[in-house]
Amino acid sequence: MTTTTTVDSELANILYDRLHLHSSDAHIAVVGDEAFAICDKKYHNVSHSDTVGGLSSYEHCDAILAANVLNDHDLYKDNSRLNSLIRSLLHRLLDGGFAVVSGTVEDGQAVARLTHFFDVFRSDGEHDTTIGFEFIEARNLSTEVQQHQNWLRMVWVLRRTQFESHHEKTFRDFLDNHQYKGSCVDAYEWIFGPGFISPGGAKENLHYLEKLQINSNQRMLDIGVGIGGSAMQVAQTYGAEVVGIDLSSNMIAVALDRAQKVKNTKVSFVITDVLKVEFAAASFDFVYSRDCIHHIPDSKKLFGRIYQWLKPHGKVMITVYSQGPGVLSEKFKNYVKEFQYNFHTLQEYTTILKGIGFGVVAVDDVSDRLKATLQNEIDKFEQQKDEFISKFSEEKYNVELTGWHSKIGYINEKNLVWAQIYAVKS
Ligand code: SAM
Incomplete structure (x- = not known):
């Protein structure tokens, strides 16, 4: 070395x-x-x-x-x-x-x-x-x-x-010019809360972090770190080191500017595809990811890499949009196609993780949390409609509000399940 x-x-x-x-x-x-x-x-x-x-x-x-x-x-x-x-x-x-x-x-x-x-x-x-x-x-x-x-x-x-x-075209270009365009990132952050591009913002994130018992000597990889809210929360709350990776350059651009202001040297960022980046084997105590891995086309490869990067007894905590047991509607199929998502059922995730060799594997349906959070966010949309429209546009307001209602519909029809994946390397 x-x-x-x-x-x-x-x-x-x-x-x-x-x-x-x-x-x-x-x-x-x-x-x-x-x-x-x-x-x-x-x-x-x-x-x-x-x-x-x-x-x-x-x-x-x-x-x-x-x-x-x-x-x-x-x-x-x-x-x-x-x-x-x-x-x-x-x-x-x-x-x-x-x-x-x-x-x-x-x-x-x-x-x-x-x-x-x-x-x-x-x-x-x-x-x-x-x-x-x-x-x-x-x-x-x-x-x-x-x-x-x-x-x-x-x-x-x-x-x-x-x-x-x-x-x-590249997938990075697709992400940065479609779902995660600069203006979309700003609107998402307005809805989810400062630093976050996932439901429930900092409060919901803490709920998952608390299950990991993180201490200040430890190191976490955050896959799909977005604009860096969770990385900063981990560094500030637990004093642990976080490497945040994300394929969207618009996301990391925001994360870097914020890191430059806050100056917490426990966080650093990489724009990269999780399926391409290299880390030494056994270099992380935790691999964490919030609402990212349904973007990743090859889940077996992904979890194989995560397994390699984790130290023995290292832990995985992930939330991910997954496929439910209901009959899939055309509308849901089009939603998956439009965003090029790669959805698995909970059972498929369990099989993949066990196949790779994780000791403890628990894949749970936490859709009720997502539904409650989405409803809170809909309330916020409606109560602060004028502010949203003045910052963004009426068209965006209508698109996002409809999108939020659709997601609740997908959950009710059991097409969409929000999964929490917890696993430990033996
Ligand atoms: N985890 C962040 C949060 O909770 O605020 C961001 C969540 S956002 C819904 C999903 C993120 O996954 C996006 O920032 C996206 O660019 C990233 N992503 C998608 N595909 C990726 C890949 N192949 N490698 C790394 N990041 C990826």
Whole structure:
């Protein structure tokens, strides 16, 4: 295990420790003096430049490490400069090669904007191919959080890959431009309460946290952390450390801005897909998730990963929208399709968790709690209708209110069940 003392060494170690680029013959191009010095000790074939423009003579790289290039705020505010940065990185890399790009940006919005550009940019490759970056993650540098209380110094990890076409969409793009558009996130928070995008807000969240007996030496992974309310609640209430991951850059943008204000170094955030991110085995005491995993297409893979990441006797606590025993209505099926949800029955979850090897597994129907909470939220909508409309719009008011009533209908018809999943690794 390499010890991390500076931000640049943390960056350089991403190549070796996270991306498993272990071949000393790998061709690495580096922007930044300190990162270069560190890479030069590990690899035989390291090229150095002071600027990204200076990389133009390098080709067929296995990785490019561009330290601090995003400190230039004018660069990422200017679409054409940003596009040419991304194009330049892409065309210097081999297929499958990694770009690791870092910088301190102005705010969470800048993080969301950069993530979007990296994720959707496409270019013509050789032999009629379309190339772009597979977005792996954008994360806080832990050295920077711990030493300088800075959540806005971020690193993006990207892999050059071929796409079917220039228009192929990613799931991140779907989330950020559909259910979790910036304006939708604000409206959801208005309904659920500060920091939360799930029913009942902080109070309901505490109900689940209290079952875990968390203490200050422990570490939690929050999957689908949203705008970070639960992560902050855990850090402030129990003093435990929380790593919050979420695939929506709009969500993490808000979480980062709030972390930057509150400055609790127990929390850090990563924009990433839970099915792609890497954590060392046995690195968490708890894996926690509120109303996220029905978004995840492969539940067996998900719980297999959770199992690996948990320490022995580590605990899982999850709430999730699930499929009930009732006959599914067309309306419910369309709702599932529109949001691309992946619903399981409670029995299916039990089978998956037991199959993976969890010792204790309890999957319970907590729909009554959801129904009561939804009803409270409907009351709030109606009592504070004018405020909601003045902040958002009448159209949004009608859409959300109808959505809330529909969810109560799905529960009554036993199409929708709110499940609480509690499990312990033996
Ligand atoms: N847990 C938060 C809360 O209670 O406030 C947010 C809940 S929100 C209903 C569900 C979250 O799951 C969204 O922020 C969404 O972006 C995230 N999500 C969906 N698919 C994901 C994936 N594959 N990896 C990580 N997060 C994901």
